[in-house]
Amino acid sequence: QVQLQESGPGLVKPSETLSLTCTVSSGSIRSYYWSWIRQPPGKGLEWIGYIYYSGTTSYNPSLNSRLTISVDTSKNQFSLALNSVTAADTAVYFCARGGLWQPLDYWGQGSPVTVSS
Amino acid sequence: DIQLTQSPSSLSASVGDRVTITCRASQTISSYLNWSQQKPGKAPQLLISGASSLQSGVPSRFSGNRSGTDFTLTISSLQPEDVATYYCQQSYSSPLTFGPGTKVDIK
Numbered sequence: 001q002v003q004l005q006e007s008g009p010g011l012v013k014p015s016e017t018l019s020l021t022c023t024v025s026s027g028s029i030r031s032y033y034w035s036w037i038r039q040p041p042g043k044g045l046e047w048i049g050y051i052y053y054s055g056t057t058s059y060n061p062s063l064n065s066r067l068t069i070s071v072d073t074s075k076n077q078f079s080l081a082l083n084s085v086t087a088a089d090t091a092v093y094f095c096a097r098g099g100l101w102q103p104l105d106y107w108g109q110g111s112p113v114t115v116s117s
Numbered sequence: 118d119i120q121l122t123q124s125p126s127s128l129s130a131s132v133g134d135r136v137t138i139t140c141r142a143s144q145t146i147s148s149y150l151n152w153s154q155q156k157p158g159k160a161p162q163l164l165i166s167g168a169s170s171l172q173s174g175v176p177s178r179f180s181g182n183r184s185g186t187d188f189t190l191t192i193s194s195l196q197p198e199d200v201a202t203y204y205c206q207q208s209y210s211s212p213l214t215f216g217p218g219t220k221v222d223i224k
Contacts (some may be wrong), residue, residue, distance in 0.1 A: 046215070
Protein backbone atom coordinates (compact mmCIF):
# COMPACT_ATOMS: atom_id res chain seq x y z
CA GLN A 1 0.00 0.00 0.00
CA VAL A 2 1.54 3.27 -1.17
CA GLN A 3 1.80 5.90 1.55
CA LEU A 4 2.40 9.63 1.21
CA GLN A 5 3.41 12.04 3.96
CA GLU A 6 3.64 15.82 3.70
CA SER A 7 6.16 17.73 5.77
CA GLY A 8 6.97 21.41 6.20
CA PRO A 9 6.28 24.48 8.31
CA GLY A 10 2.73 25.11 9.46
CA LEU A 11 3.20 28.89 9.58
CA VAL A 12 4.65 31.10 6.86
CA LYS A 13 4.97 34.89 6.87
CA PRO A 14 3.41 36.97 4.09
CA SER A 15 5.69 37.54 1.07
CA GLU A 16 7.85 34.54 2.03
CA THR A 17 8.07 31.10 0.39
CA LEU A 18 5.90 28.15 1.37
CA SER A 19 7.89 24.92 1.04
CA LEU A 20 6.51 21.42 1.46
CA THR A 21 7.91 17.95 0.76
CA CYS A 22 5.98 14.76 0.13
CA THR A 23 7.69 11.48 0.94
CA VAL A 24 6.44 8.37 -0.86
CA SER A 25 6.84 5.03 0.88
CA SER A 26 5.94 1.41 0.09
CA GLY A 27 6.13 2.15 -3.62
CA SER A 28 8.33 3.71 -6.29
CA ILE A 29 7.96 7.26 -7.48
CA ARG A 30 8.73 6.08 -11.01
CA SER A 31 6.13 5.77 -13.79
CA TYR A 32 3.59 7.99 -12.12
CA TYR A 33 2.48 11.60 -11.96
CA TRP A 34 2.53 13.24 -8.53
CA SER A 35 0.24 16.13 -7.65
CA TRP A 36 -0.24 18.85 -5.09
CA ILE A 37 -3.77 19.93 -4.17
CA ARG A 38 -4.93 22.46 -1.60
CA GLN A 39 -8.13 23.21 0.28
CA PRO A 40 -8.74 26.61 1.89
CA PRO A 41 -10.73 26.51 5.14
CA GLY A 42 -14.35 25.59 4.46
CA LYS A 43 -13.85 25.48 0.70
CA GLY A 44 -13.38 22.95 -2.08
CA LEU A 45 -10.33 21.31 -3.60
CA GLU A 46 -7.94 23.20 -5.87
CA TRP A 47 -5.34 21.44 -8.01
CA ILE A 48 -1.96 23.17 -7.69
CA GLY A 49 0.20 21.23 -10.12
CA TYR A 50 1.85 17.93 -10.92
CA ILE A 51 5.23 16.51 -11.78
CA TYR A 52 6.07 13.34 -13.67
CA TYR A 53 8.89 11.26 -12.20
CA SER A 54 11.05 12.29 -15.17
CA GLY A 55 10.68 15.96 -14.17
CA THR A 56 7.95 17.16 -16.56
CA THR A 57 5.64 19.60 -14.80
CA SER A 58 2.28 21.27 -15.25
CA TYR A 59 0.98 24.05 -13.04
CA ASN A 60 -2.35 25.71 -12.32
CA PRO A 61 -2.26 28.90 -14.41
CA SER A 62 -3.48 30.90 -11.42
CA LEU A 63 -0.30 29.96 -9.50
CA ASN A 64 2.14 29.42 -12.36
CA SER A 65 4.26 32.54 -11.80
CA ARG A 66 4.88 31.71 -8.12
CA LEU A 67 5.17 27.94 -8.21
CA THR A 68 7.92 25.35 -8.54
CA ILE A 69 7.42 21.60 -8.17
CA SER A 70 10.47 19.35 -8.16
CA VAL A 71 11.21 15.65 -7.71
CA ASP A 72 14.05 13.69 -6.12
CA THR A 73 13.74 10.10 -7.28
CA SER A 74 16.70 8.98 -5.14
CA LYS A 75 14.78 9.98 -2.00
CA ASN A 76 11.31 9.06 -3.34
CA GLN A 77 10.22 12.62 -2.66
CA PHE A 78 8.66 15.51 -4.51
CA SER A 79 8.40 19.09 -3.32
CA LEU A 80 6.40 22.28 -3.64
CA ALA A 81 7.69 25.85 -3.41
CA LEU A 82 5.18 28.70 -3.59
CA ASN A 83 6.69 32.16 -3.28
CA SER A 84 5.28 35.58 -2.38
CA VAL A 85 2.51 34.04 -0.30
CA THR A 86 -0.48 35.95 1.06
CA ALA A 87 -3.31 35.10 3.42
CA ALA A 88 -5.18 33.67 0.40
CA ASP A 89 -2.64 30.82 0.33
CA THR A 90 -3.74 29.63 3.78
CA ALA A 91 -5.02 26.08 3.26
CA VAL A 92 -4.53 22.40 3.93
CA TYR A 93 -2.02 21.17 1.35
CA PHE A 94 -2.30 17.57 0.13
CA CYS A 95 0.08 15.54 -1.97
CA ALA A 96 -1.29 12.71 -4.07
CA ARG A 97 -0.29 10.13 -6.64
CA GLY A 98 -1.79 10.81 -10.04
CA GLY A 99 -2.15 13.54 -12.61
CA LEU A 100 -2.65 13.57 -16.37
CA TRP A 101 -4.71 10.50 -17.39
CA GLN A 102 -4.10 9.05 -13.93
CA PRO A 103 -6.61 9.26 -11.06
CA LEU A 104 -5.53 10.72 -7.72
CA ASP A 105 -5.58 7.35 -6.03
CA TYR A 106 -3.34 7.79 -2.98
CA TRP A 107 -3.29 10.90 -0.82
CA GLY A 108 -1.26 12.21 2.07
CA GLN A 109 -3.09 13.14 5.25
CA GLY A 110 -2.73 16.85 4.52
CA SER A 111 -0.51 19.59 5.93
CA PRO A 112 -2.23 22.73 7.27
CA VAL A 113 -0.39 25.92 6.37
CA THR A 114 -1.28 29.36 7.71
CA VAL A 115 0.09 32.53 6.19
CA SER A 116 0.32 35.15 8.89
CA SER A 117 2.81 37.56 10.38
CA ASP B 118 -9.75 25.08 -18.92
CA ILE B 119 -12.36 22.35 -18.46
CA GLN B 120 -15.10 23.36 -16.02
CA LEU B 121 -16.97 20.78 -13.96
CA THR B 122 -20.38 21.56 -12.50
CA GLN B 123 -22.02 19.37 -9.88
CA SER B 124 -25.62 19.09 -8.84
CA PRO B 125 -27.04 19.24 -6.35
CA SER B 126 -24.66 21.22 -4.15
CA SER B 127 -26.11 19.47 -1.12
CA LEU B 128 -28.70 16.84 -0.34
CA SER B 129 -30.30 15.21 2.63
CA ALA B 130 -31.67 11.67 2.32
CA SER B 131 -32.81 8.81 4.52
CA VAL B 132 -30.84 5.69 5.26
CA GLY B 133 -31.52 3.20 2.49
CA ASP B 134 -32.40 5.82 -0.11
CA ARG B 135 -30.93 5.82 -3.60
CA VAL B 136 -28.83 8.94 -4.13
CA THR B 137 -27.54 10.31 -7.42
CA ILE B 138 -25.03 13.12 -7.94
CA THR B 139 -24.38 14.59 -11.37
CA CYS B 140 -21.20 16.11 -12.77
CA ARG B 141 -21.18 17.87 -16.14
CA ALA B 142 -18.01 18.73 -18.04
CA SER B 143 -17.77 21.84 -20.20
CA GLN B 144 -16.18 19.82 -23.04
CA THR B 145 -15.31 16.26 -23.84
CA ILE B 146 -13.12 14.49 -21.31
CA SER B 147 -13.65 10.98 -22.65
CA SER B 148 -13.98 8.82 -19.52
CA TYR B 149 -11.26 10.59 -17.55
CA LEU B 150 -13.63 11.45 -14.73
CA ASN B 151 -13.02 10.38 -11.16
CA TRP B 152 -15.14 10.56 -8.00
CA SER B 153 -13.75 11.05 -4.51
CA GLN B 154 -15.30 11.13 -1.06
CA GLN B 155 -14.06 13.48 1.64
CA LYS B 156 -15.09 13.21 5.27
CA PRO B 157 -14.51 16.18 7.62
CA GLY B 158 -10.88 16.63 8.61
CA LYS B 159 -9.71 13.84 6.32
CA ALA B 160 -8.03 13.55 2.94
CA PRO B 161 -10.22 12.69 -0.04
CA GLN B 162 -10.53 9.02 -0.90
CA LEU B 163 -10.87 7.85 -4.50
CA LEU B 164 -14.10 5.90 -5.07
CA ILE B 165 -14.38 5.60 -8.83
CA SER B 166 -11.93 6.19 -11.66
CA GLY B 167 -12.43 6.23 -15.41
CA ALA B 168 -16.08 7.20 -14.90
CA SER B 169 -17.19 3.74 -13.78
CA SER B 170 -14.33 1.65 -12.31
CA LEU B 171 -14.87 1.00 -8.64
CA GLN B 172 -11.69 1.16 -6.58
CA SER B 173 -10.66 -1.88 -4.56
CA GLY B 174 -12.26 -1.91 -1.12
CA VAL B 175 -15.03 0.54 -2.02
CA PRO B 176 -18.51 -0.81 -1.22
CA SER B 177 -20.49 -2.02 -4.22
CA ARG B 178 -23.37 0.34 -3.40
CA PHE B 179 -21.28 3.03 -5.13
CA SER B 180 -21.39 3.13 -8.93
CA GLY B 181 -20.52 5.56 -11.70
CA ASN B 182 -21.81 6.12 -15.20
CA ARG B 183 -21.10 8.30 -18.22
CA SER B 184 -23.32 9.73 -20.92
CA GLY B 185 -21.34 12.02 -23.17
CA THR B 186 -20.12 14.85 -20.97
CA ASP B 187 -22.55 14.01 -18.15
CA PHE B 188 -21.39 11.75 -15.34
CA THR B 189 -23.26 10.34 -12.38
CA LEU B 190 -22.29 8.89 -9.04
CA THR B 191 -24.99 6.71 -7.49
CA ILE B 192 -25.22 5.36 -3.98
CA SER B 193 -27.78 2.56 -4.22
CA SER B 194 -28.62 2.44 -0.52
CA LEU B 195 -27.38 5.35 1.57
CA GLN B 196 -25.62 4.39 4.80
CA PRO B 197 -24.73 6.61 7.79
CA GLU B 198 -21.02 6.25 6.99
CA ASP B 199 -21.63 7.82 3.56
CA VAL B 200 -22.08 11.26 5.11
CA ALA B 201 -19.37 13.25 3.32
CA THR B 202 -18.67 15.68 0.51
CA TYR B 203 -18.28 14.14 -2.92
CA TYR B 204 -16.09 15.66 -5.62
CA CYS B 205 -15.76 14.87 -9.29
CA GLN B 206 -12.39 15.53 -10.91
CA GLN B 207 -11.14 15.34 -14.50
CA SER B 208 -7.71 14.01 -15.44
CA TYR B 209 -8.17 14.41 -19.22
CA SER B 210 -6.25 17.62 -19.68
CA SER B 211 -4.20 20.12 -17.74
CA PRO B 212 -5.06 22.07 -15.71
CA LEU B 213 -6.74 19.29 -13.78
CA THR B 214 -10.00 20.50 -12.28
CA PHE B 215 -12.43 19.54 -9.54
CA GLY B 216 -16.15 20.05 -9.29
CA PRO B 217 -17.37 22.28 -6.43
CA GLY B 218 -18.54 19.30 -4.39
CA THR B 219 -21.84 17.83 -3.20
CA LYS B 220 -22.44 17.58 0.53
CA VAL B 221 -24.48 14.52 1.53
CA ASP B 222 -26.07 14.05 4.92
CA ILE B 223 -28.73 11.90 6.57
CA LYS B 224 -32.28 13.18 6.99
